[in-house]
Amino acid sequence: QVQLVESGGGLVQTGGSLRLSCAASGRIFSDYALGWFRQAPGKERELVSAISSGGSTYYADSLKGRFTISRDNAKNTVYLQMNSLKPEDTGVYYCAARYWRSGSTIVFLREGEYACWGQGTQVTVSS
Secondary structure (H helix, E strand, O other), rough: OOEEEEOOOEEEEEEOOOEEEEEEHHHHHHEEEEEEEEEEEOOEEEEEEEOOOOEEEEEEEHHOOEEEEEEEEOOOOEEEOOOOOOOHEEEEEEEEEEEEOOOOOOOOOOOHHOOOOOOOEEEEOOO
């Protein structure tokens, strides 16, 4: 199984930016589709963004234009650039990976479609 470690969370003011990173090890990174999920206090975990093994992307409707997902296969890392942050963006952000194949356009949008998860990184946006 691939091991995932998130980093880059922290405390920011409304309107600020953060870049989350998820570093992977244990398997060829290009064989995996990836996703970012988040869980706000008292809320269910929800999809933020997903990227296929070939680089196709998907964003939750409410986040389009503010968040950007990208991957760097040479660094075995997936990123989530978060701009114009709002208090409702507060939560624990998780990276997830699913073994698939390299060069695919398929994105996975449901928690149950991912088998590998990081431990999460806290993002707090203050008013």
